[in-house]
Amino acid sequence: MDAVRTFLENQSLFALFLTIALGYLIGEITIRGVALGSGAVLFVGLAIGAFAPKSAPPALLGTLGLLLFLYGIGIQYGGQFFRGLTSRDGAKANAAAFLGVIAAGLVSCGFITFGIGLADSLGMFAGSGTSTASLQVAIASMKSNDAAVAYSVAYPFGVAGPILFLYALNVALKVKIEKPVAKVMETAEIALRNASLVGLKLPELMSRLPPGVGIAAVRRAHRNQLPTDDFVLQLDDVFLATAADPRRLDEVIALCGESQPGRISSHREDLDYVRVFASNPAVVGMALGHIRFPDGVSCAIAHVRRGDADLLSTPDLILEAGDRVGLLVSRAHRATIRTFFGDSIKGTADLSFICLGIGAAAGLLAGAIPLRVPGLGTFSLGLAALLLVALCLGKARRNGRFVWVMPLSANLVLRNLGLTVFLAQVGLSCGPKFVATVGTAGPLLLLYGAITLLVLVGVTAACCLLIFKLPFDTSVGVICGATGNPAILAFANRIAPTDQPDIMYAMIFPSMTIVKVLFVQIAISLASG
Structure with a gap:
């Protein structure tokens, strides 16, 4: 001993x-x-x-x-x-x-x-x-x-x-x-059948939806589009709703119309879903509402996955290194968006020793x-x-x-x-x-x-x-x-x-x-x- x-x-x-x-x-x-x-x-x-x-x-x-x-x-x-x-x-x-x-x-x-x-x-x-x-x-x-x-x-x-x-x-x-069970973002494609909502702009509709629900995309006249504040609702419009709680999506369906799966997701010629890693220091630490995409690129952030949880895309959500960002973007701009966010797996494990x-x-x-x-x-x-x-x-x-x-x-x-x-x-x-x-x-x-x-x-x-x-x-x-x-x-x-x-x-x-x-x-x- x-x-x-x-x-x-x-x-x-x-x-x-x-x-x-x-x-x-x-x-x-x-x-x-x-x-x-x-x-x-x-x-x-x-x-x-x-x-x-x-x-x-x-x-x-x-x-x-x-x-x-x-x-x-x-x-x-x-x-x-x-x-x-x-x-x-x-x-x-x-x-x-x-x-x-x-x-x-x-x-x-x-x-x-x-x-x-x-x-x-x-x-x-x-x-x-x-x-x-x-x-x-x-x-x-x-x-x-x-x-x-x-x-x-x-x-x-x-x-x-x-x-x-x-x-x-x-x-x-x-x-x-x-x-806690990992939060996974659920989606629903909903066709507008409620005539009382016709004529409302998208922000007005959002104010009536349950908390924690987002609108990632809309479809009209056989074309998928990104949601904008001046978009005016019409009958038969289809929008892609996202939420971490499926019960919230059921409430949206009951309010707006009926579920029509595949109306948006099966047509990707206008918008495609892309997931990239946030590793570019230019975007890390910024609020989503302050991010400015490259000129000529139409893109929307559908959700952010951090660790094992999906987070709803909100203007005040701060992007962190290693986040996986779900995007809706034209196929022609996928390479540009990957470069913009960095999309480096190695970069998601790096830290700034200067800042440390x-x-x-x-x-x-x-x-x-x-x-x-x-x-x-x-x-x-x-x-x-x-x-x-x-x-x-x-x-x-x-x-x-x-x-x-x-x-x-x-x-x-x-x-x-x-x-x-x-x-x-x-x-x-x-x-x-x-x-x-x-x-x-x-x-x-x-x-x-x-x-x-x-x-x-x-x-x-x-x-x-x-x-x-x-x-x-x-x-x-x-x-x-x-x-x-x-x-x-x-x-x-x-x-x-x-x-x-x-x-x-x-x-x-x-x-x-x-x-x-x-x-x-x-x-x-x-x-x-």
Whole structure:
């Protein structure tokens, strides 16, 4: 065993990738329909780190992994983040997380009455919320490293505890959230038989149709045409309606006339359907309503397929790299349109390293800026500021020639790789510290750290589910953002396979990082008189 330990300690990269491989193998083990997934990488790292204390790779590697993960999350969910802040559910989510964080902070400070020092109590608070920024503030403000001991005890609880809590919550509530079925755009060819609609212009007809329905093409006098705003409806006109929900198309048929399949699709001499990849930087990041086709080219965007979902073509839909665009265009212009959009499969996996470098550098710079609060001192946001910058860039999508968005496939690979490396490095580095601290500090700090964590996740979950009545997938995302560690989010995505955990994490994590930092500052200021 000594030879194995020595080999692992001399080959830190081997230990890192061994941790990743074993972690994912164990993460695939399913118990009652639930598996740890990438979260198991952390537990394997703790075990290997405890066995071979010097096997951890440099901390900078873990920080780089976390940076890639946070940046990818921010770029993808920037638009949803800012919309969520102004939504009713967004306000409830932030309130629930705020109450959970404050309750945990008060409980940790309450342990002072049991003989625990302020440094230890604030260290437990920072560790249970996995907030390195809070620990840094405590150390700088108290000019002592004492808080780091309690932090190292509570930190593994802050990562593993919420995962176990979410597992128990999922089993207790018996929530089964199936992965959403991919949205596929349905079409219907409808002949106009309703005389009351004759004479209306196409925009007037659209205002009467159910939401989520589009008109991709019209047919009159044996000719297929692109829809225009000045097109006036006549009896026996045929139009191609699109919608993700077939029930909406049934409503359109009932309103307008009768279904006549093949009237448009079987005649392609005027308009043909073409699907192209969006890879040209000139169109990526632009709203569909702002795209100007080459002169002389008549073309209409019928729908956009992003990932596994079809999206209705609307003027405000932002085109992203890797989107597959369904077009109706004259056969003579197909080559021109392919060139215009790029239509490169290779290009859909490329990302701009210039934009990635600028965005990450701007986020790191913002995180290093000292923020001074009168009466409370100075602190910095660290990687939470990077996430905020990425969210802003994700909302902007592009500025001039700088396209901040990434292809979805590249974004997923980038952030999943970053998260996996981060979990492995943190586990390997925390393993020996955790064992050593438990041996010297005794079970009392362990108990207090566990209580602090339970208050944090328990109050947050109770507020989300019982008081604000938020859906389960939204609630687990709020818990992830309140606790902060990406490992918890990785597990949450296993039990709630929707976009909500990621969106809520991106919304809650930056604001709760600020709350944790301010709480530590206020507690130290009050204690010092």
